[in-house]
Amino acid sequence: MLWIGLFLMARTEDPSGRQRILAVAAELFYVRGVRAVGMAEVIQAAGCGKNMLYRHFPGKSALVAAYLGRAREEREAATSAALTGEPREQLVALVTEVAYRVRGSAYRGCAFRKYLAEFPSPGDDDEATAVARAYLRDTRAQVSELVAAAGGPPQLGDRLWLLIDSLYSGTGPDPSVAVEWARELVAAGRPD
Amino acid sequence: MLWIGLFLMARTEDPSGRQRILAVAAELFYVRGVRAVGMAEVIQAAGCGKNMLYRHFPGKSALVAAYLGRAREEREAATSAALTGEPREQLVALVTEVAYRVRGSAYRGCAFRKYLAEFPSPGDDDEATAVARAYLRDTRAQVSELVAAAGGPPQLGDRLWLLIDSLYSGTGPDPSVAVEWARELVAAGRPD
DNA sequence: AAAATTACGGACCGATCGGTCCGATCGTGG
DNA sequence: CCACGATCGGACCGATCGGTCCGTAATTTT
Known part of the structure; x- marks a missing residue:
């Protein structure tokens, strides 16, 4: 059951993980500029903890590249x-x-x-x-x-x-x- | 003699004043980006003291606008x-x-x-x-x-x-x- | 119900930012 | 020769940055 859930999440949306963070960060970077948006703001907008973000992206430059x-x-x-x-x-x-x-x-x-x-x-x-x-x-x-x-x-x-x-x-x-x-x-x- | 000097400087180049600072700042802002260039770097590149710059420009935004x-x-x-x-x-x-x-x-x-x-x-x-x-x-x-x-x-x-x-x-x-x-x-x- | 895994978010760190203030220094006028 | 004015540049301030660590709470597995 746990494995099926992980499998489905990976195949479909991953709504509270990497994709969600990336979508939020992309919108912020695009609208307000990369330099103007801090990591703290991305974290707050994504509604996740700091650990969550830094596990998926080792740093801001990686997040920007992914964006x-x-x-x-x-x-x-x-x-x-x-x-x-x-x-x-x-x-x-x-x-x-x-x-x-x-x-x-x-x-x-x-x-x-x-x-x-x-x-x-x-x-x-x-x-x-x-x-x-x-x-x-x-x-x-x-x-x-x-x-x-x-x-x-x-x-x-x-x-x-x-x-x-x-x-x-x-x-x-x-x-x-x-x-x-x-x-x-x-x-x-x-x-x- | 002093007044003539000031008069000439104002009419011609003002080599160690506003124009010089502005020229240096303009080059830096243009090549490396406005946000990427700090005031300290402008001051160092202009070879002047902090007083000099902040007397001619009340802040960075004014310097950028002048640029x-x-x-x-x-x-x-x-x-x-x-x-x-x-x-x-x-x-x-x-x-x-x-x-x-x-x-x-x-x-x-x-x-x-x-x-x-x-x-x-x-x-x-x-x-x-x-x-x-x-x-x-x-x-x-x-x-x-x-x-x-x-x-x-x-x-x-x-x-x-x-x-x-x-x-x-x-x-x-x-x-x-x-x-x-x-x-x-x-x-x-x-x-x- | 107990245990283990996960995630949130605040404390904290060193670096850097724009900006202020002031001591040290230098050139000039009296 | 002295005194004055201007300038250089370092000390310092509060704020913010990216990034790390950990206490605590919630959720899930056993």
Whole structure:
């Protein structure tokens, strides 16, 4: 009975353990900034004891790295869900999905870009910085590969990445401007 | 003799006073982040005593606000220097100037966007936040006005602002992509 | 019911923060 | 040569940080 319970918790929600702490910490880090949120505040918001948190995460840097890793998983899930249809449609869908997310009321900027802005000179062993940089690099590579699959010129990838980058920045114009522009761009690149 | 000296210092450089402290602090805040730089480090880098700094700036928040105000002045000077010729040329020159700055080896991202990312939930009386927001708002308005003066549609302003925004983000493609795109955009909007 | 495992949360530690105050020092004017 | 003013920089303060340890209470296993 105990083992079945542990098994189910591990497979499903783990509502009072690691996942719960991570969800609470992620929200705080994202909204208020990583440096501005102390461990004590995470503990209080999670409603757990100090032992609980420090057993799952050896320190704040590990918690922050897990926060960005979680953000990456969420982004990848949303992105892959939007990528159906032929490559050209996928390119537009990619921009549209980002625009949709940016319009959401909970959007406070790109978590990875914000982290890199907050820690521009990290130690060489900063795992969170590695996660953030890898995400940006991989996402951009994904666009390039998609453009190559669609038979478009590399320049198309550059310009689409520029549009996505502007969307994420949070200070750009209305997201629909980027979406409409991406549509024109992909349509113009069509050889037929 | 004493008065002449004071007069010259006030008119020219003030090498051991406010301007020097501000220059040192600005470099530190910009490269390493505002929160990551303590007042003690600013004082040591400026080579002055604590009294010196706290006489010119009542506290860190005032120093940060002055840092962003200084950054704004520098940006406005560089921008206005680039704005010669007819409105359409000015639009391209605006993007080109930003691209030039972004390519510089000392570029570490837009100071205003970085500050807003570092302090997403400031107090209502945070002067630095007000400076940063005002800069972004005014710069965007400047683009819109320039487009209007050039007789272009508002959409042109949106798209040019998008390009500029992407340039500043620091994670976009090569700056030349935005410059070339801006050239095409302005040329295509030409009625003749 | 007794025992053992778990978790909450306060006490505590050293380090660092922004900021104040004051003694020591140096250059200048009388 | 002395006295004055300005400046450097260390001592110090309260607050907060990340992190450790442990007393106590609750829950579960036997």
